[in-house]
Amino acid sequence: MTARRSTHHVHLADSAVTKRFTSWGHGEALREWRGLTLLHRFAPGIAPAPLTAALDAEPPEVTMSRIGGTPLRGTVVSRPALRALARTLSAVHRAVPGQALAAIPTGGRSDRAFELAEISSHLSTWVDSTFDVGFFLGLFPLTEAESARIEHLRRLNALLWLGGLLSDTGTPRRNPPGTAERQAERLLALL
Structure with missing residues (x-):
């Protein structure tokens, strides 16, 4: 971990x-x-x-x-936990109006495909965790266009993460040695 x-x-x-x-x-x-x-x-x-x-x-x-729970980073994220995450994301999309999210500086919702791609591409899903991306994405009723957009955005996010890792000269490092190399392999696999 x-x-x-x-x-x-x-x-x-x-x-x-x-x-x-x-x-x-x-x-x-x-x-x-x-x-x-x-x-x-x-x-x-x-x-x-x-x-x-x-x-x-x-x-x-x-x-x-403070709410109860256990951090998922550094774990094998169970299917029940992935289902709970999917239910929560769906509830947020239904509950919070888009115009209200626009009030968050440099934040807010763009679209579901972007958010799902961002979550499923995040370093925390693989650096020291096991997160079944295919299962997670399968929990959402996606249109063909959304599925294609997610795959495109996962490649883009993988490239952005790689750029960030290569330029991360901060001390102390946030990720274990070899993370940039592993991210490069992930990007190549997505291409």
């Missing part, structure tokens, strides 16, 4: 979680806060409830309710 390093630090209390950002030049904390408040308004209970935000602090932080 990879050491969990991130662009933020998390403090867990009994009933709350505080996320303190180590990177905030692109509105990360504001995006997080707006996302939580939108989900709480339109789909309460599907995500942590927003509690407080210190968006102008250095570093900024967002505090939310």
Whole structure:
């Protein structure tokens, strides 16, 4: 399992979680806060409830309710967990209006195909985890056009991840040695 390093630090209390950002030049904390408040308004209970935000602090932080669960990174993600993720994503798409998501800076929903491609291409699905992408995507009733778009976008995302990994000179590294090489192999397989 990879050491969990991130662009933020998390403090867990009994009933709350505080996320303190180590990177905030692109509105990360504001995006997080707006996302939580939108989900709480339109789909309460599907995500942590927003509690407080210190968006102008250095570093900024967002505090939310703590919900039960187990991190999936570093595990074999079970089919029941993948089904639950698919149900949750479908519920969010049904509940949150697109115009409300437009209020999230550099965030928001584009379309289902893009989001599914992004999730199924994310490094966390394979760096140190087992995530059955085919099974996961099969849980959604996709049109032929969406399926084709997902495959195209998975290739694009794989290329973007490879570029990011090759330019990642940050310390400490977020992923284990050899991740860029493995990502290059994944990209070639998708091509």
